[in-house]
Amino acid sequence: MATGRTHRPATRSRGIPEATVARLPLYLRALTALSERSVPTVSSEELAAAAGVNSAKLRKDFSYLGSYGTRGVGYDVEYLVYQISRELGLTQDWPVVIVGIGNLGAALANYGGFASRGFRVAALIDADPAMAGTPVAGMPVQHTDELEKIISDNGVSIGVISTPAGAAQQVCERLVAAGVTSILNFAPTVLSVPDGVDVRKVDLSIELQILAFHEQRKAGEDAAPEGPVPPVSAKQQRKGPDGDVPAVMPA
Amino acid sequence: MATGRTHRPATRSRGIPEATVARLPLYLRALTALSERSVPTVSSEELAAAAGVNSAKLRKDFSYLGSYGTRGVGYDVEYLVYQISRELGLTQDWPVVIVGIGNLGAALANYGGFASRGFRVAALIDADPAMAGTPVAGMPVQHTDELEKIISDNGVSIGVISTPAGAAQQVCERLVAAGVTSILNFAPTVLSVPDGVDVRKVDLSIELQILAFHEQRKAGEDAAPEGPVPPVSAKQQRKGPDGDVPAVMPA
DNA sequence: CGGTGTGAAGTAGTTCACAGCC
DNA sequence: GGCTGTGAACTACTTCACACCG
Incomplete structure (x- = not known):
């Protein structure tokens, strides 16, 4: 994900979790696409798939906004588009x-x-x-x-x-x-x-660096290249997390 | 934060929490800046300030990588730059x-x-x-x-x-x-x-939409504009989360 | 002393699983 | 019967606070 944030940690705006807020635009995009295809209703399962999340999370997210679905049926697309837009403040300029x-x-x-x-x-x-x-x-x-x-x-x-x-x-x-x-x-x-x-x-x-981290893991643990940067001074022991850091850079 | 991710949720790479991985590039940037100014060591407090996080979080993050600091002194800048680069896989092309x-x-x-x-x-x-x-x-x-x-x-x-x-x-x-x-x-x-x-x-x-959400809150709860999108059909009750949704859009 | 490293406590977010309603 | 809405359980992340060490 893109990253960073700087937030008053208190006053988590009106009880909607930050993680949920961050997903609302995603739902909105998926709903807008459905709306353009004139799909009248969606189930949490379908919408979740379109937004790339799981359906339990989506239902929980929507539950913070209110009870906008219909049991046994799903959600009305147009109505949800409006509700989410309003919640996000997109009904204004x-x-x-x-x-x-x-x-x-x-x-x-x-x-x-x-x-x-x-x-x-x-x-x-x-x-x-x-x-x-x-x-x-x-x-x-x-x-x-x-x-x-x-x-x-x-x-x-x-x-x-x-x-x-x-x-x-x-x-x-x-x-x-x-x-x-x-x-x-x-x-x-x-x-x-x-x-x-x-x-x-x-x-x-930063995004690329995060990918590189995971990419490196996939490639398997290769030997780290020689450590060009010595520590402050001679030290006795460095404990790596679980056994990398061969014997090269400290001591 | 930039956003989204798609991850094998299992196998959280070698025990380093994802949230920590996402901050390593931030620390690296701050350290690189210090390195260019030839600062030899930093405390968790100083580095945390430069990276925009709190110091407890930073120390905990580093603890996942290993014990790379010196008590009473702080962290060796060059050494940490190398360790984080290596952890992120940036020592390769x-x-x-x-x-x-x-x-x-x-x-x-x-x-x-x-x-x-x-x-x-x-x-x-x-x-x-x-x-x-x-x-x-x-x-x-x-x-x-x-x-x-x-x-x-x-x-x-x-x-x-x-x-x-x-x-x-x-x-x-x-x-x-x-x-x-x-x-x-x-x-x-x-x-x-x-x-x-x-x-x-x-x-x-998406990032702008998240900002708009918070911006809207700061402006205070104004009356929502009229609700142009009616729900599926007549309904009895809609419960908004705590009393918005005037009387306009459902029923 | 000063500052790291880390268990323990606290908080936020996710997933489960099922009651309740259409 | 099908699907939402949600307490409860679980997992991840953060913060606290202090033992330990240079």
Whole structure:
């Protein structure tokens, strides 16, 4: 999964578990597909399969929202789409700004999945004056100087950061100062934000590293390559978890 | 957090909890930064702050890898960098292919964070013959026809899918058939794969939807807009979780 | 002392299995 | 008969708090 989060750990919003919230968009996507094919109802089993989870989990998840199904029948597709959309807050319009219009920022600006879910790209912002004017995804790129004005004029509360790592914290602070309270961070840095501001992090290289970990396991335990980095100083014993770390790197 | 995962739930790789694995790249990044500033040792407290977690969690995480710290002192930065890299399998070279060179694929191809961690982009693949030859990030884009040959010639075991949703499952199947066993999926679809293949999913719009959920809470419970979608038929009672769902949408 | 390493306690999330309703 | 909704059991993860060691 994409990863990281920074959350007030108390006040778990109105009793819906975080893990459930994270799956609602998945259900919503599956339901939307069914809706487009004019399927009137689904069972938890079918919907779970489409969303890639098991049916007990799905039923438990829905039970936090209310009793929206019909025993012996299943769930009404249109009705559930509406309920989940409302729960997620997608029945309203969310203006977002994207800061940092490099390759990734441009990809985000062009990404159709935003508009289709109540998210509206209110502005594209970049620090490079040379980009100003050049349209990306049919919108003009505006200069960072305008950031505060754009945020307040448009009532933006969600910001996307796709700048280089070095610029991210500073951009974050300006966004927050201007009134943004939710941030989606693509820059490979830990952002620090005041309480009350949510940060979600998407980190491409972290995802690959997690895959590499599992991939390595599949390949079987090969001998580790020689250990180039000695420890602080001579030590007596290093206990590896269960017997790797041959005899190479410590002592 | 980026999201989704598809894992053999048994065989939790050699006893390192999945949640810990997901944080190792974070620690590694923080350690690398310290290493570049030639800091010789860190305490769990300092490192935890840099990685954005609490120190108890960090110490527990490291305890799964082995006893790599020194009581009263902290952790040797270089040594830990090596241990975590090795644990994650980053001491070896991982050739990856990126399939689907649209905006996002191009962004990924240009992303520096891959190369710096043992990941090498072995090929860029796209279905559009018009793209063949046009270099992206200094590499030629190759046609999908070559996919199988590229995978086996380069011994690729990790594939990145950044195609449109409609093409993703088919691409996935070809990758798997050709020998790929780990997939990072950016397409907004649930991929189905045989056992033994890992899929991680990064979904931009899901992350925004999760933010919107929390954002909505902060704004306070406003009246929900009128409910445009009636349920299956007239019903007696709908119990919302604790008293929303005014009187509008059911019955 | 100071800071790691870790059992024990606490909390969150998942799965089971079945009562209850359509 | 079929399928939802949910307590109860279980598993995973986190946090506490302190023994132990450099």
